[in-house]
Structure formats: C-alpha cells, structure tokens
Amino acid sequence: MKKIVLFAVVALMVAGVATMGREAKPTQAQDQVEITFSHIFGDENRSGLIQKYADAYMAEHPNVKINLQIATSYPENINGALLASEQGNAPHIVQIYEIGSRLALDSGIFIPVGSVATEDQLATLDDIIQPVLNYYTFDDQVWSVPFNSSNPILYYNMEILEQAGVEAVPQTYSEVLAACDKIMAAGIESLEGCIGWSVNGWFVEQWVSEQGALLANNGNGRADRATEVELDSEAMLNIFTWWKELADKDYYVYTGALEDWDGSDALFTGQQVAFHITSTADLRNITDAATEAGFNAGTAYIPIPDGVERNGTVIGGASLWLTGDHPQAELEAAVDFMLFLGKTENGVDWHKGTGYFPIRYSAIEALEAEGWFDANPTFMTAFDQLTSTIPNEASAGAVIGIFQELRTIVEQAAQSVIDGGADPAEALAAADDRADESMAEYNSLVSE
Template identity: 50%
Template sequence: MKRLATVVGLSALLGFAFAAEKVQITFWHAFGGGRTAFIQRAVEDFNYTHPGIEVKVEYKGSYRDTLNAAILAAKQGNAPHIVQIFEVGSQLALDSGIFVPIENYVPADLKFQLDDYIKPVANYYRIGGKFNSIPWNSSNPILYYNKDIFKKAGLDPENPPKTFNEVAQACEKIIASKAAPKCITWPLHSWFVEQWIAEQGALLANNENGRAARATNVYIDSEAMKRIMKWWKGLYDKGYYTYTGKPEDWDGANQLFVSQQAAMEITSTSDVTFMQNASFENGFELGTGFLPVPDGVERNGTVVGGASLWLTKGHPQEEQEAALTFLLWFTNTENMVRWHKGTGYFPVLNTSVKVLEWQNWFERNPAYRAAFDQLLQSKANRATQGALIGPFPEIRTIIENMVQEIFQGKDIAKALSEADAQADQALKRYNASVKK
C-alpha cells in the first residue's frame, strides 16, 4: 500500500514537472472551413518553434457564438487566453470587463509591431489612443464583376461602375441586353450601409461615432442614409438588385454571382481568393473595383471590418506572457503575408505590404489590388474609424428590417425615423444596463 502511494505521489510530481515545462494556451476563433485548417497549420508551426509553449486552437462557431462562449467561460473562471472578436463587438468586449487592454502588456522590444499597423487598421482598433486588442483579419467591401457579362452587354470590362448612378446605368444595359437575369447583388446586411455612410463622411452615432465618449444617439434618420436607401430601393424596384430574401446571407449572394445569375456583387475583400477560384471553375473572367459611392460625394473611404484578437483577464503572469508571445508571432510580418495570400484579408502591417510589393504580388494578382488600394486611400477620420456602439448587433437587425420594409413599399422617410427611434431606444437600454 505504502509503495503504491509513493508511486502515485511520484507520478503526480512528475506530472506537475511536465506541466510546468509547457505553458498551455487556448485560442478560440470563429473561422470554419478551409480557414480552420489554415490557422491550425500556423499554430503547429508556432508550437514547433516555441518548445516552452503549447497553443491549443479551437473553432467556436460564429463570431457571436465565440463571444458568448468566452463570456460564459470567463464567468465560470476558465476563460480561454485568446479570443477572436468581431469589430462591432469591440464596445461590448470593452464593457464586459473580461479582457485586458493589450497594449499595456506588450514588451518594450516588441512595441515596434504595434506601430507597424497600416493606418486605417490602427485607426479602428486604437480605442482611446490604445490598442485594446491585436488586429487580425481585416476586410472591407469591394465590387466584384463578371467581365464576360460586361462584354456581352457592351460595357467596358476594364471600367467597372464607380458611383451609384453608374451602377444603375450599367444595370440598365445588362438587363436590356439580357446578358444576365439580374444585375447586382449583395447580402442584405447592415455592414454595407455602414460602409456607405462612412464613404460619405457621415457618422452613425453621436459623440464622434462613440469614439470621443459613449454613444447615446444613433444616426439612422440622416441625409446620408436617405441617399443610400433611395438608390437601393430604385435598383430593387427595377429588378436590377436581387438577394435570396434572407438577411445576412453571404453564401446566398456569392451563389447568385458565381452561378452568373447576377453580373456584379458587392461583398467583402476576404472573398477574393474564393471568388478567383470560383470564377475559374465556372468559366468566367473576374474583375474587381472600388465600392461604388453616391454621386456628387467625395469618396471618403471605408471602415475596416473583420475581427481582432483579445487577451482575457486573470491568468498567471507566465501564461499571459506566453499568450502574448503567440499573438505577436501569429500576426507578425511573415504570417500576415501568408494570411493575406490564403484568404484575401488585408496584410495589416506596413512591412507585410512591403514584402508583397517586393514580390510583385499585386501586379501578378490584380484582383487583390482593388481591395488594397481602396483601404489605403481611405481618409483617416471619425467616419472611417467606424462607430463604437454597445448594442451594435441589435442595431444591425433594426437597419436590416428597415431595408426590407422599404422594399415592401414603406415610405423611406417614415421607415428611417421609426428605425432611428428603435435604435435609440435599444442604445438607451444597453447603456443603462452597463452603468449599473
């Protein structure tokens, strides 16, 4: 019996010794499909080159699922070290109080990496002058178009429409010539509306888009919004615009474009790689262009969409340091280059851009170029910084419902003012729940 106890005791000790040798880090993200494998490979690389650290990576479902899971895990005291959180969840993540402001913990000799972020990205993720999280996957919307359909319709395949009116004119030709059954599609998603607001230099919330102080008023009933809705409704009524009928249906929109039911699609730059492969498989030539903007408005730029990586509170120092080491490695120059090539997400570091330029990447892969130029040409101001609103997910649904009501024939001015009131109410309730 005694001997058994000794053996058990010894092996327990040994177990501890081994555990002490490798620091275990967990990393939760929201990328399914091919991207899961991509991330897994990068993590394996890291574990191989950092013998003291073992990163375990888990796919947790959608952005929302991942955030939910992280909050619940934190509540039970076993939060993952690193969590991927979508951009509109930034205010929520800050308010939840389960994360540390990452910039305070970056070691001095790696600070340079934070200064390396391209301006629009730094612009979005610096909240109160500080990085609270490490930017990772960033994208914005661009126009994809089918060059073959453009040729059939007698349009210049090298000159995609750049403004709202140009889109409408191109659509007229495409539909009249029967080059395609529908002209243009994009997911019925508030994200595009937010982008068009930013392109006009307008704000979506007060207190400088919620950046100077907590937002207390959402601007849905605005001239900028009216312009977008008038145009969109016009396209819809003439049968130029199509969507599957389901809100936020990214795959459905891609399906419409890839199956050549629509000549153009506006969607995220993160689909460049997918679109290139799909257009090749479906036998048409793909073109990309800037996001069309309202006429007579100076192009102000887009908001950086995507997600960033957050570090949770309450871990032993050694684990926190290991997690940070991984984070900075995972988003370093080389890895950002790989990530961009594999997905179409932006290379968010200046040095990564230099590497890609040196490789003549953008010349050899012109489809990636529009995405990137559009981001670099974005002006840095409050509008392109994007809004920080706590109940952003709910406000997105309010905007999407509003669009559908307008399609069904509701007066635009009325729909806007009603949605505005609803959004303000949601924001008021959220703010009240956070203050208590």
C-alpha cells in the same frame, strides 16, 4: 461460437483498458506556461493554418503550450469567453469581430494589450495599416491586435459589361443606374437583374463611412459613449433611396433571405446579375467559380453616392483580445503569441491561404516584391481601397454595444423598403427609434 464470445469479451476488455489510458494526465514541468487561444475558423484550411502557426511558436518556445479552441461563430466566441470567465477559466486570447468591441470593453474581462506588451513589442504595432489599427484603439490605448481583415468590393462580369457596351466600371450610384439601364436593355438571357448583394447591415456601414458620415453620435462612440444611432441621417437616406430605386426598377436582386452570403455569390457566378458586392474574403472562391462558369470577374471599389468625396471603407474582420484574469507569465506569453501570429511572414502566408489581406505594411511590401499582385491583379483592389482610406472617426467605425441588434434592425428597414415598398425616410425613422430605445437600455445597464 465459443471463440467468438471469448473474442468479444477480450475486445471489450481491451476497449476498457484503452479508455483508462486516455484519462492519463500529462505531467507538467514547473516553468511550463499553458495558454488558450479561442478562434472561429472551423474549416480545415484556416484552422490548419492556425495550428501551423501555433506549432511553429511552440517549437520556438518549448516552455509554452498553446491550446486551440474553436467556436462556431463570432457571437458564439465572445459569448463563450464571457461565460467561461464567470467560471474563472476564460481563454487567454479571444478572437472578436470588429463590432463586438464595445461589448468586449463593457464586459470588463479584457485588458488592453498595450498594458502588458513591452515597449519593443508596442513598437512593432506601428507596422500595422493605420485604419485597421485605428479601429481597435480606444482612449489612445491599443486594446487588441488586429488579425484578419476584409472589406467589401464591387465584382463585375467583364463579358456582360462588354456585351452591353458599358465601357467604364461604375463608381457612383448614378453610374451604376446608368450602366444597369444599358445592361438590362441589352437583352441578355441569363440575367435576372443587374446587381446583387446580400441584405446585410455591414454594407450599409461601409457606405456611411464612404460618405464621411457617422453611424452613432459622440464621434461614432469614440469620443464618448454613444447614446444615439444616426440611422435617420442624410447619408443613410442616400443609400436607401438608391437601393429602393434599384429594387423598384427590378435591377436589384437578392435571394429573399437575410445575410445570405452564399446565395448572393451564386447569383453572380451563375451570371444572373452583372454586378455583385461582397467581401474580399470571397475573392478566391468567386474568381475561381467565375472561371469555371466561363467568364472573367473584375473587381473595383464599391460605388458611392454622387457628389461625395470617397472617404474609404471601415475595416471588417476581427482582432485578438486578451483576458485579464491570468498570471503575468501567461499574459506575457499570450501577447507574444498574438504578435507572432501577425508577423510579416505569417501575414503573407495567411493572405495567400485565405484571401484575408495582410494587415502589416511590411507584409504588403513582401507580397509586392515577389510579384504576387502582378499574378493576381484582382487582389490589388482591396488593398488600394483600404490603404487609400482617410483615417478619421467615420472610417474608424462605430463602437456600439448593440451592434448585432443594430444590423438586424437596419436589415429589416432595408427589407421593408425594397420588398414592402415603404418610404425610405419613414423606414429609417422607425429603425432609428427602435435602435435608440435599445441603446438607451444597454447604456443604462452598463454605465451604472
């Protein structure tokens, strides 16, 4: 007994000493530069890759210390950065999703990467795929460096299509309807419907871009600050009318929850739908799950309305932003690290490890040279879709401050049409009013 008690006391003392040791602060060399990079990859795989790149950079530049900070989601990351900035300790590099750009610009805590980068560094940006770089260029200034990009593609179940006698993969709305007529008539047991995608504003944005239409006035908010969204446009009506027709015929299926990415993936891999639309970032997961379930998943461009020339998708994903309130040496190190992250070999590695596509022409060439796409043909669709995008205001994507709210409004409008049976034009008009009112309030606040 006595020994046990003594042992416990000693153990406690050791614990106490151990915690004291933990508080010891590292001594800093004088020319040491310390920068913080805040990203959103909480999973082991992707955060491990980032750590690997950071370690490699620190090995090359012994005087730079990179602290990695992980936020739980894109909105959390930008919110956290802005709040930290109020305390005067914003992370140097912040990973911000594409639709957060207007918010980032309006917050006033970021500075354009172009204002710090040297001529040589800027020249390396020419290697980045044009539509991707377009998204993050405002007033001819490169504000942020694109990092991880993806776009939506059409996935299809090869076996079901063959069984139903659908020969060509549908490319337009009417072709999808026709293919669905055949598939649903074929009497395939497992099918709940024909096509599924999660109710998500992101897809709607892509279809607007594909039609060369704008989501907001003033050139999608790029020529000048957007003052009105254009949810009641012809392009939006095309999308919603088709969506409603699919839903009314019970061809369209979703899980009932909004933005339920995993649930809608499960519908496709469970062979409950023949077609599926989702991000290329899920390519690896979906093809693997399909093989496991015993069918082959093919990929194609997302279907577009009839009689429209394919204008291309908006790029999705995120870019790296630079906060301004730091010493020059730290800013320079931060920009250098940003460019290091995206350099060719890291881009190739990042693509293979995650499924996000490399955003540099040189990285694509490298992948082609080593025969990656021949071994993984489904990965090619996304690149083709992205690189064939026509660069213009529509495909550059809208820059709106209330984008997060806008997505919710669009999703609710869609839900009221496909579930509530509302008239598409009426639903879009109501959604347009709601979004415009919110945008007016936002603009009145930031443009003072």
